Amino acid sequence: MNSKPVPTPIVKTTNLHQNDSNAYQDPVAYRRLVGRLLYLTNTRPYINYVAPQLSQLMANPTTAYFKTMTRVLRYIKGSPGQRLFYGTSSYLQLKAFSDYDWASCIDSRKSITCLYVFLGNSLVSWKSKKQNTLARSSLEAEYKALAATSCEIQWLTYMLDNFRIPFKRPAPLYCDNDPARPIAANSVFHERTKHIDIDCHVVKEHIQSNMFHLLPIKTTQQCADILTKALDPSPFIFLLSKLGVINIYSPACGGGGYWSQVIMLIINSHRILDQTRLR
Known part of the structure; x- marks a missing residue:
């Protein structure tokens, strides 16, 4: 809640893949957040590029995937009224x-x-x-x-x-x-x-x-x-x-x-x- 908003949901230099970093410690929380982002794609089509990418590694998410997801959340925080x-x-x-x-x-x-x-x-x-x-x-x-x-x-x-x-x-x-x-x-x-x-x-x-x-x-x-x-x-x-x-x-x-x-x-x-x- 105290994070700063960002102008885009994903950084241009981001390249996600399976072995890009260490495993994330709380995969259950990661899956819960990804499910909520996928639900938001029904009304926010502009995150439909990054949300499916984050869902590709549901079984064993990495810290890089979680860091990318937190940026999406920071973007949504800065634009709650976008519809x-x-x-x-x-x-x-x-x-x-x-x-x-x-x-x-x-x-x-x-x-x-x-x-x-x-x-x-x-x-x-x-x-x-x-x-x-x-x-x-x-x-x-x-x-x-x-x-x-x-x-x-x-x-x-x-x-x-x-x-x-x-x-x-x-x-x-x-x-x-x-x-x-x-x-x-x-x-x-x-x-x-x-x-x-x-x-x-x-x-x-x-x-x-x-x-x-x-x-x-x-x-x-x-x-x-x-x-x-x-x-x-x-x-x-x-x-x-x-x-x-x-x-x-x-x-x-x-x-x-x-x-x-x-x-x-x-x-x-x-x-x-x-x-x-x-x-």
């Missing part, structure tokens, strides 16, 4: 941001899939998850992330259709990987893409069905970049503002988007059910 804001004037169109972090896990060398999906200007879905298989190239990791994002857009599209909510199509999907976009538009597969042909077909099929279209974006403007790596305070705060995260204790805060909140509640209920099944 997602749903505006009443938001237009109904899905838009997504897809990114990846290639071979970022030091222990397994697996890549991380990161995505954000907005309904208008309201963030309704996000994910930062380690990919199931190793990616031999950054292009392969990017296409795995694009395939996961396209499936998320498809699910949300079906949900809106079932609710009979009119929304604008196609959804823009922003990707900052330049080689990935031409491959998605090119119907000819070659030696470079034969190991990711399934993901390529998934993305191409959704593009041809007019579900979404790929658009370029600068890395500095890529919202999903906040889920791929630790950032300095300036870019972290800038990307945080693009997520629609504001201080709810501010007098200027008020209102809420009805349909965005409905979608968010349903997605969170699915997440809680999935976590219950895993337990």
Whole structure:
């Protein structure tokens, strides 16, 4: 309670791995804190990068992992009023941001899939998850992330259709990987893409069905970049503002988007059910 707040949840130079330090003396307390951080990811998407990393070493946590977790707690202490804001004037169109972090896990060398999906200007879905298989190239990791994002857009599209909510199509999907976009538009597969042909077909099929279209974006403007790596305070705060995260204790805060909140509640209920099944 007496610690000083920090501007970011994780230091940029932090590299967590299994044998980085000595074992932590109280693993039960560590697991309890990690569980609470994972619960907070339902309303605080900006800690969804560091919280899953801390959960990877639940059996035998190290002092370095605990030190990283205490920094997350110091960040939360300094921003108790940060929440997602749903505006009443938001237009109904899905838009997504897809990114990846290639071979970022030091222990397994697996890549991380990161995505954000907005309904208008309201963030309704996000994910930062380690990919199931190793990616031999950054292009392969990017296409795995694009395939996961396209499936998320498809699910949300079906949900809106079932609710009979009119929304604008196609959804823009922003990707900052330049080689990935031409491959998605090119119907000819070659030696470079034969190991990711399934993901390529998934993305191409959704593009041809007019579900979404790929658009370029600068890395500095890529919202999903906040889920791929630790950032300095300036870019972290800038990307945080693009997520629609504001201080709810501010007098200027008020209102809420009805349909965005409905979608968010349903997605969170699915997440809680999935976590219950895993337990």
